[in-house]
Amino acid sequence: MIEWSDTHRSIRDMVRRFVEAEIKPKVTELEHGDLPPYDILRKMFATFGMRDMGEIRAAKAQARAEKRAAARARGEDLQQEERTESGDQVAMQMLPIIELSRFCPGMVTALGVSVGLTANTIMSRGTPRQIERWAKDLLTLDKIGAWAITEPGSGSDAFGSMKATARRAEGGYRLNGNKTFITNGPYADTIVFICKLDEDNDPKDRKVLSFVLERGEKGLVQSKPLKKMGMHSSPTGELFLEDVFVPNDRLLGETEEISYRSGAKDTFTAERTGVVAMALGIIEQCLQLSVEYAKTRVQFGRPIGDFQLIQLKLAKMEVARMNVQNLVFRIIELSTEGKRMPLAEASGCKLYCAQSAMEVALEAVQLFGGNGYMAEFQVEQLARDAKVLQIYGGTDEIQISQIARSLLAG
């Protein structure tokens, strides 16, 4: 793939019109945290048929899970069965991410965690019954999901330092632990809670399991949104669990035999490639605003675009846009070919794109001068939002280690 097709462009334009009509006028409310993003996202789902597509995805996932369960009963393992989406499906997911990220990257985070991380975890690990019970409502956005692995003491070393536990109890499990920085945590109806099975053994030898929690569960407290630097349209919170009893059917897969660690690579790859599309949206918007400003802002009797130092900024932004867009095309093209991006490559993409989005947004602030520092001109918001791309989904440093590990293992 070397460019967007005419179909892609017309879909992009429709989404762009929706974003400009429905989101742009509400950015201030979303930014101040007065307006949770979910109703606008639901309207987008209804407008573009994404709700119906969600129902179809859930039905397909259920059929796959039934096949997996039947194979397991025969003693076979279909866990490794490849499940790649077509290039067009991936493009259709990326176009709204890019368009939303031009104004509200936080909405992508809220959406991606709910219909991506949370629903995908349930679909890839759940039994057919669990998929029917929870994934369908997440994929249609009828319910909001959260995916909780990070704890106050465990971030980059998510599995190694994890303290949250599950202990077997009569008819189920008792869950304990605190999770932090959880996207949608304050509002989530359905939460994937990742913890270790405590069998009075050494914590480093414990199995990692995942459970589904529902809002209002006894012993579960969902905090208010945390105050943060950017991504204000994506509510982030803490979860506190004190002796939360859950029956056996809340354990994803309803078996302790499938460790959460197996298959975690797929989750990491999906998270990392999603950031590439977000970075493109941020860069495109910063570049467009900067070009307009460079043509119209006059200093020393000339538009600032006449100055070579300003031209250098614009040219570097354009090079970043071209590179990041090409990575988006590569991700789509791999899916068209039925291939999956290796984790180390996804790490490389995320590292490059997150850093590029940050650099471009900061250069845009500089190009706008004092106005760049003012909220009214939008680039300061995009600069604050871009920073988190270097932190969540694995920090830059973790991506670097992943790339280097892969090189040195070769």
Ligand SMILES: Cc1cc2nc3c(=O)[nH]c(=O)nc-3n(C[C@H](O)[C@H](O)[C@H](O)COP(=O)(O)OP(=O)(O)OC[C@H]3O[C@@H](n4cnc5c(N)ncnc54)[C@H](O)[C@@H]3O)c2cc1C
């Ligand atoms: C807005 C936001 C939303 C989030 N949403 C979610 C969510 O929905 N669910 C969820 O579970 N988590 C979520 N997170 C958590 C996120 O994934 C973690 O913040 C991230 O993985 C980093 O972990 P940490 O914050 O504990 O930093 P730490 O791991 O403590 O890292 C601190 C610093 O040390 C560096 N470092 C750590 N280890 C190494 C190493 N081996 N080599 C070199 N440097 C190292 C890091 O790169 C970083 O610079 C979110 C975070 C944010 C900010």
